[in-house]
Amino acid sequence: MSSDLKQRITDYWNAQPCNINHGISPVGTKEFFAEVSNRRFKVEPHLREFAGYHQWQGKRVLEIGSGIGTEAEEFAKHGAEYVGIDLSSVSIDLCKQRFDVLGLPGEFHVRNVQDDLSDLGKFDFVYSMGVIHHFPDIELSLNNMHNALVDGGELRLLVYAKNSWKMAMIQKGLDQYEAQDACPYAQAYSKDEIYELLPTTKWTIERLRQSHCFMYNIEEYKKGNYVLEPWFAAMSKEMREAVNEYLGWHMMVKARKV
DSSP states (O other): OOHHHHHHHHHHHHHSOTTTTSOOSOTTSHHHHHHHHHHHHHHOTHHHHHHTGGGGTTSEEEEEOOTTSHHHHHHHHTTOEEEEEESOHHHHHHHHHHHHHHTOOOEEEEOOTTSOOGGGOOEEEEEEESOGGGSSOHHHHHHHHHHHEEEEEEEEEEEEESSSHHHHHHHTTSOOSSSSSOOSOOOEEOHHHHHHHSOTTTEEEEEEEEEOOOOBOHHHHHTTOOOBOHHHHTSOHHHHHHHHHHHOSEEEEEEEEO
């Protein structure tokens, strides 16, 4: 990967950290962080089950791409020994501020997953939600995550799904990968490609599924209103659940280090 691309990716996420616009209170306050969390889990409720925050009490947890600390907060509240990394120094500063405001223990580093992580030690659990598809050479990222785990340690990984409603819209020029324009790099993956990326010599895939089709009107969503687009509103609840399950944007992988 060229140094220019690496810098553009870093600059992009420093300019607008993920979910930074999801709160209306002053940035960095307890109220702001609560608003961001409430909005995240209202729109993406499947993340609670996927991450299983309560399962990691007393365990060492490494999050790849901590963002502004929404899920870091959940891991720490549930008693994990939490370490978070992110290439965005702006995001890491907000994570530290969040933990200071909430009085939570945790450790944060400005670090790229494609750098050597061995100085951080070994972890029982490595978690990454919507991050490593934003860098070329995903194999290197996965190798470093594998090395960070203890033998038998668990990986839960979320990447974008190729066979999804949103990818179809992107391909027709009706949508884009991220809320903000000009994302420097993003990829989506099929289930077959996930199995290729996580070979049986290194990983045992225990679960692989899709979820999350964003169904709200964007302009209303920006105002804090949750109004379904008319074509989704016309569907039954069962139909919307089927779209999430088979055409969801989130490919969720649960795997164990061999």
